[in-house]
Amino acid sequence: MVEGLSVTFGGVRALDGVDLEVTPGEIVGLVGPNGAGKSTLVNCVGGQLDADAGRVWLDGIRLDGLAPHRRARLGVARTFQRIAVFPELTVREHLFVALRARRPAGTRWSELVDRAQPTAAEADLLEATLERVGLQARADAPVGTLPLGACRLVEIARALVGAPRVLLADEPSSGLDPREAGTLATVVRSVAERDTGVLLIEHDLALVAEVCDRVVVLDVGQVLAQGAFADVMADPRVQRAYLGHVA
Amino acid sequence: MSTFLSYAVPGIPFGCTYAIVAMGLVLTYRTTGVFNFAFGAQAYVSAFVYTALTGDGVAVFPAFLVSVVVLAPAIGWTLDRFLFRRIAATNTTAKLVSAVAIFIGLPELVTLIFGSATRFAPPTLFLNPADVYFHLFSTPVNGLELETAIAAAAAVVVVSAVLRSSWLGLTIRAAVESPRLLELEGVRSDRVLSAAWMGSSCMAGLAGVLLAPQYPTLQFNDYAILLVAALAAAALGDLANVPMALLGGVLLGVVEGLGSGYFSPSSVWHTGLLPAIPFLVLAILLVTRPRLRALEDSEDPLAGSDPPPPPSIVVTRGPELDRVIRVGGRALALGAVVSVLTWVPGNWAFTLTAGLVYSIMFLSVTLITGMGGEVSLCQATFAGAGAFIAGQLAVHHGVPILLGALIGAIGSLVIGAIGALPALRLRGLPLALLTLALALLADNAVFPYSWAGGPAGGLLVPRPVIGSISLATTSSRGFFVLALIVLVLCVVGVKLLQRATVGRYLDALRASPLGAESVGINPSAAKVLVFALSAGLAGLGGALFGSLQQSITPSNFNYEFSLVFVVVVVTTGVRTVEGAIQAGMGFVVLQQLLSYLPGRWGSGGLTIVLFAFSALTYASHPEGVVEYQKRLWTERVERLLRHGDPPALTVATAGPHEHATAGSDRLG
CATH class of the missing domain: 1.10.3470 (ABC transporter involved in vitamin B12 uptake, BtuC)
Structure with a gap:
């Protein structure tokens, strides 16, 4: 999916020739110390940032150079480390907006004057998505009135609603209580079961161990190690990067 | 060379005033996040008071003290204390609209209070505008030109000395990052911001007083142009780089001077292009400079803690x-x-x-x-x-x-x-x-x-x-x-x-x-x-x-x-x-x-x-x-309704309060 990606900020190489692949239905954990370049990588895939070198592919289509909304319509969905929700819209409206906007065909002229009502099929899909993240009870509350944990779930639901090809989740569990984190793990697994690839950036290693098929460790912009969680964590280089010494 | 200089030198006083205001703009923008359009109006007010006082026979020095050293910082302090401090850091629209409101309201207020009689150019501060003090490559430099250059240089020296060396400078630079974080460190960031406002307003006042003698009569429009030219100069420094903004201001003045010298007064260039130069420069910079585009990305880590606005009352009322x-x-x-x-x-x-x-x-x-x-x-x-x-x-x-x-x-x-x-x-x-x-x-x-x-x-x-x-x-x-x-x-x-x-x-x-x-x-x-x-x-x-x-x-x-x-x-x-x-x-x-x-x-x-x-x-x-x-009145009426007859909210109970309802109607 990602080939030889490099990004430089000023003199700092945030990403230095990173190769990474997420196959459909696979959950890949992306871990590494702060400043390793994890969010930078996600921003390059999502289109929020342009890489200096390297390519980004999705199902054989080149994504790099495309605007973020184009990538979203091709099937890239993401959440943000600092949440980016729309406070005045309700949870249901979030999902509705995402569902409509993500259609590859784009906006129809009639949607300038329609009543913004979901069709029966769309309404079913919205309801199903609300149920998956457990937000039915809060579906009609403006998101600005919800606590942080619920906002994270709204972001995930918003990312999922159009059945994306790949989900990029940037520290989705930060700010979640244990029960919400449990919902998150279930949701992430259910996403993968529907053939969507997941790239999960996480500091919560227990969650990574629980849900990820494969783990990639990033440090100072380079892939340090990758493989099964236990193997990777046993790698002395990874322990040095994380703990400063070998355990 | 001498023709070139004879056209360029008269542009210097304008350029220097642009530079001073640009410096004030950058200073307040970096410290408070407010892009203060009102500087144009503040410069005008100081120029107006200075002109009025000297016109009434007050000596130059006391008039300068009143208009620049006392009045200008006082306006800045007031604006900060009663207006800009109350606006949430992330609310760009509120900051912008408030500054624009001051920009159009202040000059009108001055006219209302003092009348709109034509006021002629006041005397210069300390040099005689008619005297030629020295020759720059055989181009005469008169008192007006020398004076603004000296004043601008003095302002720059004072500001950079404060910013670089003192504790105030340090806290101002910290407030640039996040006033709220600064408060967590135990510093009264409101005082720091007040100081920044007073300092930059003082500069606006100084620019106003320096600019006034250069036009035959005092017109607000000249100060609006001063503001836009300063905007362009500040944009040249990405609204962050003070030396670049200063250079940009002076350059703009000189370019205008050259333009009015080289283009014949009857040509299209003179009437159409020349007055538009600052706006053109500003527009081109905004479109081409990537750093100017990134201005809106808030860097304050505590900015996200502001509550969202309340929903419209039309949605929430019974x-x-x-x-x-x-x-x-x-x-x-x-x-x-x-x-x-x-x-x-x-x-x-x-x-x-x-x-x-x-x-x-x-x-x-x-x-x-x-x-x-x-x-x-x-x-x-x-x-x-x-x-x-x-x-x-x-x-x-x-x-x-x-x-x-x-x-x-x-x-x-x-x-x-x-x-x-x-x-x-x-x-x-x-x-x-x-x-x-x-x-x-x-x-x-x-x-x-x-x-x-x-x-x-x-x-x-x-x-x-x-x-x-x-x-x-x-x-x-x-x-x-x-x-x-x-x-x-x-x-x-x-x-x-x-x-x-x-x-x-x-x-x-x-x-x-x-x-x-x-x-x-x-x-x-x-x-x-x-x-x-x-x-x-x-x-x-x-x-x-x-x-x-x-x-x-x-x-x-x-x-x-x-x-x-x-x-x-x-x-x-x-x-x-x-x-x-x-x-x-x-x-x-x-x-x-x-x-x-x-x-x-x-x-x-x-x-x-x-x-x-x-x-x-x-x-x-x-x-x-x-x-x-509307919200206030709706809530009052709803409280009244509930108070009068809690179990059943009927139209009949609304009867006695029709007056209040009609009141909110007129407003709504």
């Missing part, structure tokens, strides 16, 4: 009260229409018709600012485009004015769509500055030509003739009906868009462009759409305005009106269609009522002052004053 208010509002509107068509005197019928036309133009602000989330400072320019297209077509090509108005609206729509293209990657402050630059470009380089803005005496726009009905008499009630129909159509259109899927997209984009893009919403398409529709509405309103007034000149649509538009609509309530209509009617009714006042109080300046100062409450009530009052 169904019974809602019905009473809706029915009452419709009755009131119907009553007003019937009154205008029957017994209201001619001049008031005209005023209310103008109110309808203003409402159409103000709806364009609702669209772009309330729905699109961007502040545009060129709506009057779009209105002018519509008015002049319609007028020119009617006058020179015999096109019926109503058809012309439609063509004007479409023309303006196209201009809006094209105008949105350079703005695609901008939002917030840089976008507002770009629209201001475009408005000033049109004012200086397009509208003055007779093919555009009509002959000097005004373009005589006809009134419509529909079949055998002519709406030609001045007080024609027929025009009222026409304007009403057009307004209703526009309102229906905007409401449809608000409730449509695309309306939801706009809500999403306004709240979080990052999040909206990530779900597939195309921000560029949305921006072009909003700009185009908004410009079309403004153009339609402008064309009707021209036909109503029957004679228009470019001064009917200059940039100041754009600023007034934004201030008036945002003050009243920019988020709702009702807000635009209330703003339109309120604006003209207030103006007509105040015209009964004697002397200069009735001249129209007071309306602007009143709106400008009510805009200052916008800081505490970002939903708009009227919207805020």
Whole structure:
């Protein structure tokens, strides 16, 4: 999916020739110390940032150079480390907006004057998505009135609603209580079961161990190690990067 | 070489004043996040007081002390203490609109208090303008030029010494990052910010006093240009780099000096290009400098802790009260229409018709600012485009004015769509500055030509003739009906868009462009759409305005009106269609009522002052004053209702409180 990606900020190489692949239905954990370049990588895939070198592919289509909304319509969905929700819209409206906007065909002229009502099929899909993240009870509350944990779930639901090809989740569990984190793990697994690839950036290693098929460790912009969680964590280089010494 | 210098040197005093204001702009912007448009007005006020005092025989030095050392920082302190400090750091619109309100309100206030008598150039500070002090490569340098250069250098030395060495400088630089984090460290960041405001306001005052002797008479317009030139200079330093901003200011002055020397006074370059140089530079910089685009990305880690605005009261009020208010509002509107068509005197019928036309133009602000989330400072320019297209077509090509108005609206729509293209990657402050630059470009380089803005005496726009009905008499009630129909159509259109899927997209984009893009919403398409529709509405309103007034000149649509538009609509309530209509009617009714006042109080300046100062409450009530009052009254009434008869909320209980309900109706 990602080939030889490099990004430089000023003199700092945030990403230095990173190769990474997420196959459909696979959950890949992306871990590494702060400043390793994890969010930078996600921003390059999502289109929020342009890489200096390297390519980004999705199902054989080149994504790099495309605007973020184009990538979203091709099937890239993401959440943000600092949440980016729309406070005045309700949870249901979030999902509705995402569902409509993500259609590859784009906006129809009639949607300038329609009543913004979901069709029966769309309404079913919205309801199903609300149920998956457990937000039915809060579906009609403006998101600005919800606590942080619920906002994270709204972001995930918003990312999922159009059945994306790949989900990029940037520290989705930060700010979640244990029960919400449990919902998150279930949701992430259910996403993968529907053939969507997941790239999960996480500091919560227990969650990574629980849900990820494969783990990639990033440090100072380079892939340090990758493989099964236990193997990777046993790698002395990874322990040095994380703990400063070998355990 | 000597010709070159003889043209360049006279530009230096202008360049130095630009540089001083640019430094003040950068300083306040970096410390407080406020881009203070008001510096133009503050410079004018200091210049005005200095001119008035020296004109009354006060010696130069005390006059300088009063106007620059005492008054200017006092204004800065007041602005900070009572206005800008109360605005949330992330609320770009509130900061921008408040500064614009001061910019237009302060000079009007000065005129109201002291009268508009012509004031001639005051004496210079310490050097004699007529004396030549030395020769630069055989080019004489006079006192005026030397004085501003010395004063600018002194200001730079003082500011950089403070910023670099002292504790105050350190805390100011910390406040640049996050005033709230600074407070967590135990520093009173409010005092730091006050100091920054007072310092930069002092610079604005100094620039004003230095600039005053360079023009034969004191005119606010020269200070508006001073501000824009300083904006361009500050933009040259990416609004962050003080030395670059200083250099930019001086360069701009010198380039203007060279231009007025080399271009012959009768050439197109001299009349069209020269006055537009600062705006052109500003526009080009905004579009091309990547760092200016990134201005809106907040770096304050605590900025996210501000609560979201409360939902509109129309959504939250009880169904019974809602019905009473809706029915009452419709009755009131119907009553007003019937009154205008029957017994209201001619001049008031005209005023209310103008109110309808203003409402159409103000709806364009609702669209772009309330729905699109961007502040545009060129709506009057779009209105002018519509008015002049319609007028020119009617006058020179015999096109019926109503058809012309439609063509004007479409023309303006196209201009809006094209105008949105350079703005695609901008939002917030840089976008507002770009629209201001475009408005000033049109004012200086397009509208003055007779093919555009009509002959000097005004373009005589006809009134419509529909079949055998002519709406030609001045007080024609027929025009009222026409304007009403057009307004209703526009309102229906905007409401449809608000409730449509695309309306939801706009809500999403306004709240979080990052999040909206990530779900597939195309921000560029949305921006072009909003700009185009908004410009079309403004153009339609402008064309009707021209036909109503029957004679228009470019001064009917200059940039100041754009600023007034934004201030008036945002003050009243920019988020709702009702807000635009209330703003339109309120604006003209207030103006007509105040015209009964004697002397200069009735001249129209007071309306602007009143709106400008009510805009200052916008800081505490970002939903708009009227919207805020609606909430207040609705809550009061609801409390009364509940108090009187808690179990059953019936219309009958609303009976005794009809007075209060009617009160909120008038406001809502």
